[in-house]
Amino acid sequence: MLVKYRIPLKYLLRFVYLDAAIVFMVSMFVFFFVRKVDFPIIPLGIPTFMGTAISLLLAFKLGQSYDRWWEARKVWGAIVNDSRSLVLQALNFHKEGKCEQTERIAMRQAAFAHSLGQSLREQSAVKGIEGFVSSEELTRVSKHKNVPLALMNEHSRDLKQMLESGKVNEYQQIQIDQTLVNLVSSMGKAERIKNTVFPTSYRLFLHVFIYVFIVLLAIALAEIDRLWEIPMLVSISLPFFMLEKTAAYLQDPFENRPTDTSMTSIAKTIEINLKQLLDREDLPDPEPVQEFYVM
Template sequence: MLLNRPIPFSFLLGQIRYEALGVFVFANLMFALRHYVGLEYLSIPLAIPALMGTCISLLLAFRTNQAYERWWEARVIWGGIVNDSRTLIRQLLTFLPLDTTSRSAVQTMARRQIGWCYLLGQTLRGQPVEKLIQTYLPEEEQATMLSAAHRPLAVLQAHADQLREWYRAGQLTDIQLAQVDATLSRLTDAMGRCERIKNTVFPKTYTFYLQVFIILFTAMLPFGFVESLFFVEVPLVTLIASAFFLIEKSAIQLQDPFENRPTDTPMTAIAEGIAGSLSQLTGAFVVEQPTELSKYYKL
């Protein structure tokens, strides 16, 4: 997630470097044809590209709004994961007997839940998770988790298996079991909603058509400048077109919040916050995964 700090120009330019270079070369070519080859008639009224630019601006506003809604939905889901993770451990601390065995089991549950948060984030980003499993999950569960096709789901099932053991041992009543299971169900639902965002592709035709319109607008723009802008024609065309391309690129990045990019939902940072909260609740020290440090974003 980009922070409220100065963003390096290199990051912004890196998003559109090929488009900006292409526009710069094209604008110089048109400038040479019009002013040095004698093809001054290659001109159109400036109102035509201005009208097209207005239409594209409206489309870009709608496009960016839809992309931000996807990003914000992902952030809301992870906010719910924070709340439900805390609720899960707090419920267990409240319902279970205050003996050493139960407290140790809750600490194991807390470590497993922290591992699930990191595991879900890394799975959504397509990153390796073997080290996380070895760090946070009990040794007797690791082989099962490593062989599971859907590892975050397997971790939640391990939670459910533990609840069943407590219930059969008479440590949880029917009502208490139902309340804790409802919390697990919300975590499962949150995981599914993240996977829906991850696996639902933003309509490619919409992106393609918008890119075509921006290219057409950029191609028309050099022909609309008048002689009074003789020496600033190329820089202006490059800057105006780059602004449109940059907004469109920003929307593309926001629409996919689980791609291990600076614009991602900060799942690792959120998991670190959950680790701190659950450590406080259980009184146990848990290993936190170091977040990649950056001056302008966090993952």
């Protein structure tokens, strides 16, 4: 998640230099081509109405991308909430309150958050969770393609054991199970956002539209007849590319990029909350802010 308004210039340049170069070359080419070939003047109304059309489509795309990004953040917010509720329920439903079994559940829940975040970023889903689950359990869940789901299965198994040994009553089991259902659901929602490619043809045709616009604008401005035209074209079209790329980044919030949902940071918050509910003192440091973002 970007946290600073003043994004380093280096990052911004890496963001747009390719588009800027393409626009520069297109306008150079049109500039000389129009002078060589007997080309009719295009009225300025044509490219400007196209510019309006593009900004419209862009605004909608930004809206849709923002919604995906915000949905991703909501999903992780729900994971925070259900993690807290799960541990409150485990601690205060269980006949023995804070005990070996409820601690195990709480720590496994912290492991779930870390593991889910890492697997969404296509990193090892078991790295760093050794501290939270027993080595035996670690071996068991490592065999699964979907480690977070395997952790949920472990929760569910513990819950069965709690009911059978009379630590929770039958209604309490169902209530805790409901919290697990919610967590399975949030996990699936995050995977859906990760795995569903934003309609590529939409983006492709928008790009086609922007390039047609630039070419026509370059021709229409040809009568200005001076090299001033080129920086002007670049500075008019660059914001479009910048915003289009902003949309493209927002719509994929789990890609191990600075614009990501800050899953590492959220998982640590969960870990701190859960450990405090267990009265533990070994709290991790909050995730540090990088140059201008937090992961």
